[in-house]
Amino acid sequence: MDQNASVNGTLESGICLHGNTVERYMYPAAYSLFFIIGFPANCLSLYVAWVLMKKGNNLAVYLINLSVGDLLYILTLPVWIVMALGYALNNSLCSIIAVVMFNSFYVGSGFLCCISVDRYLAIVFPLHFAHVREVRTTVLVSIIVWLVEIVLHVGLLTYTEAIGNFAASRMCEEPMIMSAAAANVAMARAVLGFLVPVFIMSFCFEEIIRALKKSTSTVVSERRKICRLLFSLLFTYLLAFTPFQVVMFIRGLLEPGNCSVAHNLRDLYMVFVATTTINSVSDPILYCLISDSAKNEMKRLFKLCEEQFSKIYSTVLKT
Template sequence: MYPVAYSLFFIVGLPANCLSLYVAWVLMRKGNNLAVYLVNLSISDLLYTVTLPVWIEMALRRPVGDVLCSLVAVIMYNSFYVGSGLLCCISVDRYLGLVYPLYFQWAREVRTSLAVSVVVWTVEIVIHIILLNHTGALQAFFSRRLCEERMPMTRADADLAITRVSLGFLVPTFIMIFCFRQIMHALQKSPSILAEERRVVRLLLMLLLVTYLVAFVPYQTVMFLRAVLESSGNCTWAKWLRHPYMVVVATTTLNSVLDPIIYCLISKSARTEMNRLLVKGRALCTVFLPFPNV
C-alpha cells in the first residue's frame, strides 16, 4: 500500500504545494495577511511531501540510514502539528474578520500574521524537542530509528502519544469548530455580505475542516488506543492495532495534498494569480517552443 499511496501523494502533492506556495507568496507581498499563514502551511506541507520518497524506500525494504530515518520522522510529526496550529490561525483570522469586522484590525495585519507564524513554528518545535527528550529519543537520535514504531508502546511513548493527541489534535480541533460555528452564525446575520461571498467562505472553511478531520481523526484515534492499550506491554493489542495503524498513517498525507488544492480552487484571488501564472507560462512556451505555421 505505501509505495503506491505515497507515490500518488508525492506526484500530486509536490506541484500542488509548490503552486500554492507561489500563489500565497504573491498575495502576501500584496498585503494579504491570510496568505502569510498559507505560505507557512505550504512550507510545512512541502517539507512533509519531500520526505515521501524516503518513506517509499523504507516501504520497499531498501536500506535507509539511521539519521535520515529519524529526520523524516521528526519532519512528519512537526508537519502534522505545525499544520494544525496554522489551520487554527486561519480559522481565528476569519473569525475575527467576519464576527468582529470593526475590531482587532491589528490582529489582521501582515506583520502580526508573520509574528504569529513564527510563534507557531517555535512553540511546536520546542514542545516536540521536550517530548523527544522525555522519551529518550533526543539523546539517541543518531542511533535509534525514530521512523520505526516500537510495538507494543513503552510507557514513555504512550505519554508522548497522549500529549500529542491532546495538545496537537483535540485543542486545535475544538478551536476550529468553535470558529467555524461562530462564522456561520455571523454570515447568516450579516446583510452586507453577498451571497457569493458567504458561499465561498463557508465552502473554504468547511472543506478545510472536513479534510483535516478525515485525515487525522482515524490516525489520532488509533494512536490514543495504542497509548492506552499497549503501554502495559500487552502484545495482543499491538497485533490487533498494527494493520489499522499502518493504514491510518498513510491517510494523514491527504491533508498535505488537499489543503493547497482546496485553497487554490476556492479562493478568487488565488485563482486570479494562477491564471496570471498560466498566461506567463503560455507566453514562455510561445517564445521557446514556437509552433510552425500551417
C-alpha cells in the first residue's frame, strides 16, 4: 500500500495505518514526571483530608474522594510508561487500566462539581442548607457520585460492545480510526463529562464572587485570596481538559470512516491525553489551600516528620 492510501484511509482495504511517535517519545518522560510529583502530593492530600474529616469537616469528604480518584489515575501511569516503551501487556490488564483512567477523569469532574456547589452554598447561602453540608450527607453524595459515574461508564462500554469482549479486547490501545459507536460515546463524554461540569463550576464560582463583592463582613484581602483560588481551580481544570475534550469531540464528528482526519488528529489527541494528567497533579496542591485548617494540618505533619527525623539522626550519631 502506498503512503497516500494509508493516510487517506482506503475503504477497499479497510486499513488505516499510524505510528506511535507521541507514546514512544513523550509518555515515558511526561508520565514519569507526573507520577513523581502526583503520587506523594495526592497521598499527602488524602491524609490531610482524612484528618480534617475526622474533625467534622464536610468538605474533606469530597477531597478524600477526589484524591482517591486522582490516585487511581496516577497509579496507572507506570503501566502506560511500560506500554510506551514497547513491553507487552496482558489484554485484561490493558482494558482495566484504560477503564480506570477514563473513569477517573469523570469521577474527578464530579467531585470538583461537588466541591464547587459546597463552596457556593457555604458562601452565598451561609444561613441555609446546613443539613446538606453535614459530613453524613456529603458521604451519601459521594457514594451516589461514584455509582452514577460507574453506571454511566459501564453503559457507554456496553453501547460500544466493549464490555462483552472485555478480556479479549485491548482498550488501552487507541484505535487509529473511530467507529460510529465510539464517536457517539466520545461526544457524549465531552458534553456530560466536561461541558456540564464546566457550566456548574463556572456558575458557582461566578455567584461566589458576586456574593463576596457584596459582603461587608469579608475583608478585601480575604476576598482577593478566595477569588484568586477560584480562578486558579477553574483555569487549571480548563487547561488540563479543554484541548483533550475539543479534539475528542472533533474526532467524534469527523473521524468515523475518514482515515485522513484520523491521521491528522491522532498525534494531537495523544498529546492532550497526556496533558490531562496536569489536573490530577494540581488538584491536591490547589485544594489543600482552600482552608487554613488544611494548611495548618500540613504544617503539623511536616513538623512531626522533622522531629522524628531529628530523633533518628541523633540516634545514628550516638551509635
